[in-house]
Amino acid sequence: MSTTLSVKANHSAVTESAGMRQLLIAGALLFLLLFLLLPLISVFFEALRNGIGTYAEALTEPDALAAIKLTLIAAGISVPLNLVFGVAAAWAVAKFEFRGKTLLITLIDLPFSVSPVVAGLIYILMFGESGWAAGLIADTNIQIIFALPGIVLATIFVTFPFVARELIPLMQEQGTDDEQAALSLGANGWQTFWHVTLPNVRWGLLYGVLLCNARAMGEFGAVSVVSGHIRGETNTMPLHVEILYNEYNFAAAFAMASVLASLALLTLGLKSLLETRHGEALSQSHKH
Amino acid sequence: MTFTSRSALPGFHLALGYTLVYLSLIVLIPLAGVFFKAAELGLAEIWAILRSERVLSALTLSFGTALIAAALNAIFGTLVAWVFVRYDFPGKRLFDTMIDLPFALPTAVAGIALTALYAGNGWVGQWLEPLGIKIAFTPVGIIIALLFIGLPFVVRTVEPVLRDMEKELEEAAASLGASRWQTIRLVLLPSLLPSLLTGFALAFARGVGEYGSVIFIAGNLPYVSEIAPLLIVIRLEEFDYAGATVVAAAMLVIAFVMLFVINSLQAWSNRHKVRNQSLALPVQGAKQ
Numbered sequence: 001m002s003t004t005l006s007v008k009a010n011h012s013a014v015t016e017s018a019g020m021r022q023l024l025i026a027g028a029l030l031f032l033l034l035f036l037l038l039p040l041i042s043v044f045f046e047a048l049r050n051g052i053g054t055y056a057e058a059l060t061e062p063d064a065l066a067a068i069k070l071t072l073i074a075a076g077i078s079v080p081l082n083l084v085f086g087v088a089a090a091w092a093v094a095k096f097e098f099r100g101k102t103l104l105i106t107l108i109d110l111p112f113s114v115s116p117v118v119a120g121l122i123y124i125l126m127f128g129e130s131g132w133a134a135g136l137i138a139d140t141n142i143q144i145i146f147a148l149p150g151i152v153l154a155t156i157f158v159t160f161p162f163v164a165r166e167l168i169p170l171m172q173e174q175g176t177d178d179e180q181a182a183l184s185l186g187a188n189g190w191q192t193f194w195h196v197t198l199p200n201v202r203w204g205l206l207y208g209v210l211l212c213n214a215r216a217m218g219e220f221g222a223v224s225v226v227s228g229h230i231r232g233e234t235n236t237m238p239l240h241v242e243i244l245y246n247e248y249n250f251a252a253a254f255a256m257a258s259v260l261a262s263l264a265l266l267t268l269g270l271k272s273l274l275e276t277r278h279g280e281a282l283s284q285s286h287k288h
Numbered sequence: 289m290t291f292t293s294r295s296a297l298p299g300f301h302l303a304l305g306y307t308l309v310y311l312s313l314i315v316l317i318p319l320a321g322v323f324f325k326a327a328e329l330g331l332a333e334i335w336a337i338l339r340s341e342r343v344l345s346a347l348t349l350s351f352g353t354a355l356i357a358a359a360l361n362a363i364f365g366t367l368v369a370w371v372f373v374r375y376d377f378p379g380k381r382l383f384d385t386m387i388d389l390p391f392a393l394p395t396a397v398a399g400i401a402l403t404a405l406y407a408g409n410g411w412v413g414q415w416l417e418p419l420g421i422k423i424a425f426t427p428v429g430i431i432i433a434l435l436f437i438g439l440p441f442v443v444r445t446v447e448p449v450l451r452d453m454e455k456e457l458e459e460a461a462a463s464l465g466a467s468r469w470q471t472i473r474l475v476l477l478p479s480l481l482p483s484l485l486t487g488f489a490l491a492f493a494r495g496v497g498e499y500g501s502v503i504f505i506a507g508n509l510p511y512v513s514e515i516a517p518l519l520i521v522i523r524l525e526e527f528d529y530a531g532a533t534v535v536a537a538a539m540l541v542i543a544f545v546m547l548f549v550i551n552s553l554q555a556w557s558n559r560h561k562v563r564n565q566s567l568a569l570p571v572q573g574a575k576q
Binding site: 015016021024025027028029031032034035036037038039040042043046085088089091092093095096098104106107108109110111113114115116117118121122123124125126128132133153156157160176179180183188189192193211214217218219220221224225237238239241242245250253254257260261264265267268269271272 | 296297298299300302303304306307310311314315316318319321322324325364367368370371372374375377381383385386387388389390391392393394395396397398400401402404405410411412432435436439468493496497498499500504516517518520521524529532533536539540543544546547551
């Protein structure tokens, strides 16, 4: 009698009873359903509510097309710039020892802690009317605020850490042995970088670019502050969603939102594929 | 991995130099501009702006809702992480991928989707309205949006720690006569605490500055449901740069403090991990 009791007690002490387990699973899934899945489903539902005709129309009208084009341009400029920065930063941080390295890593992560609205504001304070750096561009015809350069700057700021933060731990894990070998066999610095380091980190690089691009195309707050919301000119896709929504043109707003949501789903799918197919080639934190 | 062997690789000065210049131009100098601009105002004026009722209630609201949402996320995020690490159920992989949705979905899309769901005529809101519960266009709506935004921070911080946790520790506790609840409270929770707090702090830091997902669902009534980032936008639209700058500076100070706290927590979390592993070793040894 006492043995059965203690065996039973032992069993329930390392896992939960079946009923408890089902309750916990149900609770977690209900939470995810209410806060993650339903919002996603509702985007597509609202977008298609008035039929496919309205949907297609909302996406092909000139202002919508201009917004899609501007988003592609802004991401097309900011992502490569942050890619080059991420590789340079990771090379310096992961392959060398120097004082102040921890501080540098913290500073690279800094944009993630800054409110998107503040990220937009800082460039208005610089280049807006009577901005403290406005003198730099006063004699040229370049307009930064309420124009493409401002949108690109704000996008670069909010996506600043993505590539670097993926590459730094990965390159630290990989060490410098491969590069040392290449150099000792007579390769020069660039050859070593192109033929040894870059292939070693290619999946991690792709992973970082994927997340960087998703954020770049979807950024709202920072871009909203510097854009000026000029329809057909300085409206990105997320800003276009806001304008349509505030005009109570819900079907069109959700149509544009559904394109952004599809982009998010594509990003998640590719991310998950990278994690399962090339998990060993990603930094430790993404291994599954 | 000595200093000399590492510095045998070329390109250190180029990579570090580029990193520092790019970091300064995009992030550090523009951010410093906020504080220079604020300093120009003088302490008396900064103080007057900060203690105006509208600014105070906006900051309190952003702070308070972020705190509540992060606390709820700490609870539900841990539940979700627990269920994913310990149990098997159909659709687990799909749900696991979807947890990162808030990272990938543009905030404006999340904002209008949540508003559509939780408004009085929405899929969820219509069941709550007859009960007298209003979510959209109240501060509760802000918490819902921040729950969505913050969830992956907690899950993705707690999950790896939970996965690495030695089951032997729980078995040892159980064999020494601890009940399941005692094991959870005295063995699991203390080892989980550092990562749990880190996830909480990350979700909180993100929530304080969040803009895109909140403004659609909040209602944006001054003194009631107007968050601090929105107040910055409003001040900018009124060309009140001083007002916008002071609120932004206050939010940056909060962000820096949070960054410091998160870094300390992560350092603590890493130390904890090492200690746990060394603790687990004798237990395993005793079993063999």
